Amino acid sequence: MRKNAVVPYAIIAVLGVLTVVIISFVGINQRADIQQAQDGGGEQTEQTQEGETAGGDADAVYQANCAACHGADLSGGAGPELTQVGSQYSADEIADIVQNGIGAMPAQSQVAGEELSALSEWLSEQQ
Template structure:
């Protein structure tokens, strides 16, 4: 008895088409949610956005990659005594505007930059 080699491929093709159709219907059901998310989230649009002000958390989320978990540096410079080299305003300016080719500008919004600069200025 000889098996027909076309049948397994036809079954796979039919299953594939059914999967595409199911995924399309699921996507259509989520269309309204996607539209709201693109417009700013609907209800959240009227509420002010919360900004984290914990400098340690800000550092962990934005700076740790270059400056290390313990502030001793890596790709970026050592920040363990940055407060003895720069004032709080100078540190804030560097965070907001960047410095040279290594420190990019605008990594954190200004309220976070203020909190981070105050925290780093105490590192002496």
């Protein structure tokens, strides 16, 4: 009678292991798809940003490149708050910080040209 009692547990264990293996393979495939979508999505975002900033929309550049660390409202988060960054740095200094990084902040080389000018001017006005 004990052998029969063990069989259901063995079946459940085998089914559990098979389920984990199947989910792992599905996850690996989804991971590749997500990575590919992010790579393709990044290009679309950059194109959209260039189009938006051609009109001088520094807020759109900030939201796309800075808000994740510095907060959507400049209030800070992983990075320091920027509500009064203009009282500490000039537009040129801000542009240099964005391009080259400072402290724990990495360089944001994807922000360049007209976008960089618009962003640094806008941030220098935050006082």
